[in-house]
Amino acid sequence: MSVLVVGVSHRSAPVSVLEALALDAEGAAKLALQVSEHDHVNETVVLATCNRIEVYADVERFHGSIEATTRLLADRAGRQVEELLPHLYVHYDDGAVSHLFHVAAGLDSMALGEAQVLGQCRDALRAGQETGTVGATLNLLFQQALRVGKRVHAETDVDRTAPSMVSAALAQASVHIGDLAGRRAVVVGAGSMAAIAVATTARAGADVVVVNRSLDRAAHLAAGYAATARPFSELADAVSAADLVISCTGATGTVVSAHDVSRARRSASRPLVVVDLALPHDVDPAVADLSGVHLINLASLAESIGAAEAESVLVHDAPVDGSASALSQVRRIVADELAAFGAARRSASVTPTLVALRSMATAVVEAELERLRHRLPHLDAKSVDEVSHAIRRVAEKLLHQPTVRVKELAKEPGTLSYATALAELFALDPDAVDAVTTPLTDEGGLR
DSSP, X not given: OOEEEEEEETTTSOHHHHHHHOOOHHHHHHHHHHHHTSTTEEEEEEEEETTEEEEEEEXXXXXXXXXXXXXXXXXXXXXXXXXXXXXXXXXXXXXXXXXXXXXXXXXXXXXTTOSHHHHHHHHHHHHHHHHTOOOHHHHHHHHHHHHHHHHHXXXXXXXXXXXXHHHHHHHHHHHHHOOOTTOEEEEEOOSHHHHHHHHHHHHTTOEEEEEESXXXXXXXXXXXXXXXXXXXXXXXXXXXXXXEEEEOOOOSSOSBOHHHHHHHTTTOXXXXXXXXXXXXXXXXXXXXXSTTEEEEOHHHHHHHHHHHHHHHHHHTSSOTTSOHHHHHHHHHHHXXXXXXXXXXXXXXXXXXXXXXXXXXXXXXXXXXXXXXHHHOTTOOHHHHHHHHHHHHHHHHHHHHHHHHHHHHHHTSOSSOOHHHHHHHHTTOOHHHHHTOOOOBOTTSSBO
């Protein structure tokens, strides 16, 4: 398994670059197919969220695969490769595994520890399975990453202590409109981010209205929180009575225009906070110029969350929201899972060589026994069986300790390839080694 990750996230690029690369589900599937068509790529998964676009690939050649993937991303962004390169990051093999585990655990999110990315990883894997770009390698890797994320949220309090994108935005909004209890909130959209927004604002005591192009989906979401559902045609009316608007539709064009907000607020004097959590943006940036309107978007969230993290490192060496203990637990779980997964991979890597070695030993034993039968044809069947048994026991004893020891050594991290050393020492046929496949099981061990 040689996994490559080429990506862009809120940590490496400004929102303008992320918006240029933004992908909906159809676009992500198309990109995965394009990458998988490259000669050196065997499998592909594309993870596209509101603050990251990452291509995971099982590759045969490192540099050629990076170049091909980078060109496709640059084409998607409508930019020259040289313009995109400063914002790209690349992880390979163990580094790629580590990165995905950190992503699934929420440690690489804009709001540390948030759980939504786990569902996004699951959706990315499912999309790859449906389009046929995922095979055994990436399926195993993503399944393991999903288990890491599930373990994190089952064994730690990170869900309750770490902020979500929505809660971080609402913290900013409270500066302008105060407590949400009794306020009127409009959530535009009905996807996973919208569901978090509805749940968070409803729990805070707001009177919530869900607006979506599909009224059925809006009604389904609203029903779980005693909220009201309204069709998209009534967005302006909903905004006119709102104190807070949160938009997260995943649409490709402007959903909330400055003109519509201005018209809806003709007679309004109270402040209005508009939160745009979409990529590309849902809300016309000109909304921020309207009197009494305060716009919170991904750029301002990244800046505020980044400042909070920087302050926590300088002052407490931990997030300011008191989630230090939970995040420490998360990091320990990820480190443990990485060590176990790495050991299983290294152990599995020597198995084909060991099988080939035993096959060679068996062939040598059989050849010598056959030669013995021809040279000593007078031996009776019982004697032949005794000699055969003795020779096989000798061969087995000679191979047993090296086999056990190599498996133990292979689990330890390091640069020495014990499989290669064995193959060279015993002059094993490379084709015989390649013919043996022993994939990892879902539990990360050997079949």
